[in-house]
Amino acid sequence: MIKLDGNRYFLRFWLVVSLAFTLFTPPMISAQVLVQDSKGSSSILYHGCTIGLNLSEAAFEFDYNNFSNRYVRDFRGHLVWGFQLSAQNKDGVANLLDTGKWTPEAKGVITLGYSLSNLNAKSYAELSRSIDLLNREITGLDNGMDGKTKAMLDGYLKSIKDKKDSDKLIAELKSIVGEKDFRDLAASIQNLASKFPEFGRGLLSFADEISINIGQDLQSKNEKLMKLKGLEIEQRNYRATHRYIMAVFYANIGLSANSFKYYNENSTGDFKSRFEDKNFIGPLINIGANLQWGGRYIFGISGGLKRINNLESLSKKEFTLQSVEILGSQVLIDEKKITAFAGTYGTLNQYNLSADILRFHKLGIQQVIVSHLYLRHNITANTNLVPTQTNAGLGVYYFKNNGAFLGGLYVEAPDIANNIEKHKAEPKLKPLYNRIKFGIIAKITFGSLSSIN
Amino acid sequence: MPNVKIKYELRVPNGLSVEELVFEHTQVDLAKDKDPADPNLFKSLEAYSAYPSDDQLRIKLLANGQEGFAWTLKVWANDKSITDTPIEISCNSMGKADYDDKIRWK
Numbered sequence: 001m002i003k004l005d006g007n008r009y010f011l012r013f014w015l016v017v018s019l020a021f022t023l024f025t026p027p028m029i030s031a032q033v034l035v036q037d038s039k040g041s042s043s044i045l046y047h048g049c050t051i052g053l054n055l056s057e058a059a060f061e062f063d064y065n066n067f068s069n070r071y072v073r074d075f076r077g078h079l080v081w082g083f084q085l086s087a088q089n090k091d092g093v094a095n096l097l098d099t100g101k102w103t104p105e106a107k108g109v110i111t112l113g114y115s116l117s118n119l120n121a122k123s124y125a126e127l128s129r130s131i132d133l134l135n136r137e138i139t140g141l142d143n144g145m146d147g148k149t150k151a152m153l154d155g156y157l158k159s160i161k162d163k164k165d166s167d168k169l170i171a172e173l174k175s176i177v178g179e180k181d182f183r184d185l186a187a188s189i190q191n192l193a194s195k196f197p198e199f200g201r202g203l204l205s206f207a208d209e210i211s212i213n214i215g216q217d218l219q220s221k222n223e224k225l226m227k228l229k230g231l232e233i234e235q236r237n238y239r240a241t242h243r244y245i246m247a248v249f250y251a252n253i254g255l256s257a258n259s260f261k262y263y264n265e266n267s268t269g270d271f272k273s274r275f276e277d278k279n280f281i282g283p284l285i286n287i288g289a290n291l292q293w294g295g296r297y298i299f300g301i302s303g304g305l306k307r308i309n310n311l312e313s314l315s316k317k318e319f320t321l322q323s324v325e326i327l328g329s330q331v332l333i334d335e336k337k338i339t340a341f342a343g344t345y346g347t348l349n350q351y352n353l354s355a356d357i358l359r360f361h362k363l364g365i366q367q368v369i370v371s372h373l374y375l376r377h378n379i380t381a382n383t384n385l386v387p388t389q390t391n392a393g394l395g396v397y398y399f400k401n402n403g404a405f406l407g408g409l410y411v412e413a414p415d416i417a418n419n420i421e422k423h424k425a426e427p428k429l430k431p432l433y434n435r436i437k438f439g440i441i442a443k444i445t446f447g448s449l450s451s452i453n
Numbered sequence: 454m455p456n457v458k459i460k461y462e463l464r465v466p467n468g469l470s471v472e473e474l475v476f477e478h479t480q481v482d483l484a485k486d487k488d489p490a491d492p493n494l495f496k497s498l499e500a501y502s503a504y505p506s507d508d509q510l511r512i513k514l515l516a517n518g519q520e521g522f523a524w525t526l527k528v529w530a531n532d533k534s535i536t537d538t539p540i541e542i543s544c545n546s547m548g549k550a551d552y553d554d555k556i557r558w559k
Binding site for chain 2: 360361
């Protein structure tokens with residue numbers, strides 16, 4: 001009996017929990033998480049808080065981040081952060097129920113970065129701050145004048161409320177003070193003097209009192225309004241002639257792990273001891289940059305280092321281990337099927353380069369299509385163990401203009417030169433068109449958790 | 454001067470970020486109004502006071518983001534809806550989804 005050790009159990013447990021959670025969460029049958037390749041990586045920090053399931057790769061992914069802010073008013077730039085957890089059965093979903101064919105992999109990555117845009121440009125930031133300040137000052141003056149005029153009105157109304165025929169005048173004064181612009185207030189009250197001659201003198205002095213008390217505020221407001229008008233024209237012109245440009249610089253660190261049964265053909269022990277459990281954990285580090293250019297493009301590039309093992313280059317084999325017990329004239333045969341990976345095993349450094357381009361297309365009034373072109377180039381420090389490989393892909397995502405994701409498709413050409421297969425002891429070489437992966441994309445974005453921001 | 458009590462509801466998709474929302478000269482505190490249960494929703498917790506000079510209320514919203522995505526805004530003045538159809542603005546190819554116009558509040 002070959003036993004799984006603790007790490008392998010943990011990875012398997014994590015995978016089962018993840019997939020079960022994903023399957024019981026309604027609208028998400030998927031193959032690839034938004035703007036990522038089929039391995040769940042991207043140089044673009046675009047995806048929001050998501051849960052993704054990749055059926056063809058039997059992978060689950062959980063993303064939580066502040067990459068997609070709906071309110072940005074920080075002219076100094078702002079911090080970007082996030083984390084990603086993923087788990088996968090390397091043997092695919094079809095083998096999930098086959099206890100002999102579990103090859104769990106898991107990854108955890110933390111991202112930290114800084115985002116800047118041309119809103120941070122000194123001239124624009126100062127312009128916006130000046131507009132904010134003027135608006136605040138004008139609202140302050142309005143509040144002040146509102147309070148003053150209402151207090152003066154209350155005082156005047158008290159003085160006339162017991163006088164004969166004052167009801168009509170009171171109603172008219174309330175309407176004027178509640179409706180007229182502060183600039184027209186005094187004149188409107190003066191006009192009432194001829195309509196209500198018995199209150200003429202009082203009304204004229206009430207109008208004077210208002211003019212004197214809010215005159216300075218009115219003058220100050222007019223000056224601020226003139227200034228504001230000029231600044232707003234400047235702001236409008238800036239926005240009409242400068243496309244929105246945003247850059248993000250980031251670094252991420254993480255760990256990736258896998259666990260599998262290895263067939264060591266050089267082992268000198270009995271057959272059983274040739275099957276070894278390999279548990280691998282390797283660190284990874286990346287730095288990258290994103291650039292949003294206007295409304296249509298986001299470009300991303302990243303480079304990094306990852307410690308990996310050569311599981312991908314090993315050949316998967318099926319073994320049948322028989323134990324024969326002979327008792328007298330009887331023979332008892334105990335048979336066990338074992339799936340294991342064979343070949344020369346080792347660990348090595350891999351240098352990763354990623355490039356992504358997102359293009360946004362407005363489709364009609366209510367739809368948005370996003371196309372995603374990506375390239376991954378992995379250079380290995382030991383090409384005898386894992387050859388250098390290049391993957392390329394294209395994803396197309398379909399959204400409603402309110403941001404609701406409706407679905408998508410992707411196509412990926414993995415290891416374009418087929419270097420990994422060529423490197424195997426018994427290569428099964430297929431032309432590129434036979435190796436191209438197609439898939440459908442869906443995801444769920446959850447709102448409630450992201451409110452922790 | 455009319456002191457109008459303004460309430461609003463603003464829905465912003467993931468592809469956009471709002472820079473500012475102003476009613477006449479009154480700035481909305483979007484950080485405060487962010488719905489704790491829905492990161493795409495901003496909603497007035499308390500009414501804002503605005504002083505329109507006539508029966509038209511100026512609404513100004515500046516937003517940036519990716520082409521095609523649109524925000525929607527519903528506004529109430531003195532508890533009466535003044536946007537029978539919500540205002541909806543799509544982001545253009547420059548990455549801007551701005552609105553600056555007056556609507557009748559009475």
